[in-house]
Amino acid sequence: MTGFISTRAGVSSTWREPGRWQTIRSSRSGGRCYFRCRRQFHLWARRDAKAPGKSAAREPVSNSTGEANALKPPVPYGSMLERERKERPGSAGILGLRNFVRESRAIALDLYDKLRGIDESRRLPGALALTLDDAAVNEREKRRDELTGYLSNAPWISRVPYEIACRFLDWAFTDRPIARFWFLETVARMPYFSYLSVLHLYETFNWLHLAELRRTHFAEEWNELHHLLIMSALGGDAKWSDRFLAYHLSIIYYWLLVVMYIVSPRLSYNFSELLEKHAVDTYEQFLTENEHRLKALPAPAIAVRYYANEVAYTFQAFGDENGSAVETSRPPVQTLYDAFLNIRLDEEEHVRTMEACQNYDLVERLTSSPYLREQSPEDGVPAHADKHAEESSADQTGSRAAWNRWADAVNQAGRRPGPDTRSEDADQKP
Template sequence: MRPATLPNKQLLQQRSHASLRAATARGPLRVWAVAQVPKGPTQQDEPKAPIEAPVAAPSKPPSVRGTVFFTSSLDSVSTDDECSAFIDRDGDFVEVMCCDYGFRTGASRMYSKDADGRIPRTAFQLAWSNFQEELLALRQSFRFDDFASIAEANPPRTVLGRAAYGLGQAVVDGFGALDRALEKGQVLEKLHPRPLTVDVNGDGTKLINECKAIRSKLKQLKLSNQAVWDREHARERAGQAVETPWFIKGVYLSLCVLLDVLFNNRPIQRFWFLETVARMPYFSYISVLHLYESFGWWRAGAELRKIHFAEEWNELHHLQIMESLGGDKLWFDRFCALHAAVVYYWILLALYVFSPELAYNFSELIEAHAVDTYGEFVDANEELLKSLPPPLVAAMYYRSQDLYMFDSFQTSQPLKNPRRPPCKNLHDVFCNIRDDELEHVKTMRACQDATVQQDIVNRREDGPRIGL
């Protein structure tokens, strides 16, 4: 990121003032913050400049409270530790989601001061810590019946379905009774009631009510499995089908059916599963390319490694967005997704060793399915999504100043005319994710027919000339 000079800092403040005034015109607004701009060699001792914002009438409560994040820095000052706001690279004010509904929050969320650059502990310490967390979550899932939320989203409609649900409830009750017995015998620690299930920047009553209201809206989001299949078939009839061998197609269809069964009427959880698995191919490709370089077999994969890392970085942000919306909340969903991801990694690694073209072909199938799924979701929930703010991680990824990794995975996009999507609400976020997946489709297709080589050359020619 280029160090900001004094005029740039003043320009940021002026734009921020204009954006805040515009937001105030739409309703009461009160934001105070101190922006920490990256220091260049000429401004080491320059004091922080406060940004003055219009103050609403005292009788009206502020619509935005708390930390304001600037794209130039995460060193922000909290006003009353209740909520977060964001000012993007154009100086526009963006109200972001106040709460994080995921299982992993705080230091596990990107762009957290506690997370960036932390060195991991030993593998044994990490494994033991994770085991303790997941064991506690597993016990809670039986004692507090997390599976009831799945049953609520998918009530049984047949005699066989009711019988299966009855059997499942008996299993849950049985494990719950076993846990209470082990707890009574002091084999397991006492299980305390669950704390508040949202991670908030403060404990104000108004904020908690706001978080509950947003969570209630998130539960109203719908996705029809049949509508997704209809969209995919329409794409194929339009001549945009992904040509693939029958055995690859069979594995793909099996995965799609599994998603339909496990995550019916649970779209956010489905998306979180998809994004967890979607990162694995790029890990596999990078691992094999790195191995080939280490053996001295193949040195032409450096640019591919960079592209695949940028693709994984993109999927990581999708994953973090779904986590912040609560996609990883249930122990059962995490168990399925993380185990599937490990298996998927090794399968794709072996497939890439055997045939890179087939590995890329399978990834193209998965990414095309993601485009159809997100496209249907956006169309079916447009009004509701537009009423919800974006998570902070989405605003940071799509509207910050550093877009190098964002541009790198879109090999078909000319650098002279890059994508710069908006991120004003959750509808924008899911539209951006849908379009990201389409870029993955293009890149995977280009990797199969070697046009990615020409794309790399074209982007290099469009870029800046060093030394000229």
């Protein structure tokens, strides 16, 4: 419920009332918006109370096209998704204060609603009535470990925090799968943030130049961001307490991973591999458990647009643990099942990447730019360009003689008169 409070000053929010669309343009103070939002919420809650089990979230929109079919929350649900449509940079003090006011208001309204006894299960994400069996997820992990030994063979420094994190998730998000996924996706971005930070630092120090690896990690982070936005659209961040927990634990996790990556990138990648495998198993169990329900619900607009327009995963240069390029496109999304299926496929890709990153021989193939490598005809590089690149690389292998040849060529080119364009211009004049 507290999600709609984020529809703060300067942000527009749209939702569907029975039979018509409404857009709220919040006033500078946000006060007018607040009262209008609350009125809309009460209308929705009353309608839902009259017809239990027939809320808009439970009834998928029956249009055939993807975007029109997108899930529209029945409440003026703002949250992160609405905010991220329009964010304004500013000094840290202003940004921090703005967030403090926003979250304080959310806490106050949450307390107010608790006193009024509002039924949480009728709001997103509870209204979607989706389930997740933690014991079944653990069983999947156990089976995977029996086959591959990925967990029992992991170093204790990865395994112990991993086990603690999994038990914590089971405890904190019992019977709340969407909130759990939102939390997981928030935390899942942290490894990529930390890898990027350390790689930037190494480039600044001139210790290591692996811009292609940075690009790969950015692609993964971009992908996780869209998973997060999808969970946000489903109401995963509706509770201020979940947001508080996720953001504060993420900061701690980020710094731990920075230190871990500085000490041993391999260890850090191994820990991320465990978490990504946990994500695959969790989404797999969720899809199995809720197949019929998910196929009846439309996907949020963000999922439809993202998988329709975006190359979901850019990892051409690196590939999997065998070094081959991997599939980058995803099937189009119409139902919520399609959206979660694509997310699960993305997570499998992250697993492959994390496994590949632990192989330094593979990482070594990456460079500061793909154009530093010899091009193959399949890359679409013109033959003369590739020949030039070969000559250049041959010259680079030589020493003084190569430099002299290069200097002679440049000097001769400088002495050569350029084409006389003046006479041509004169000819063209009437």
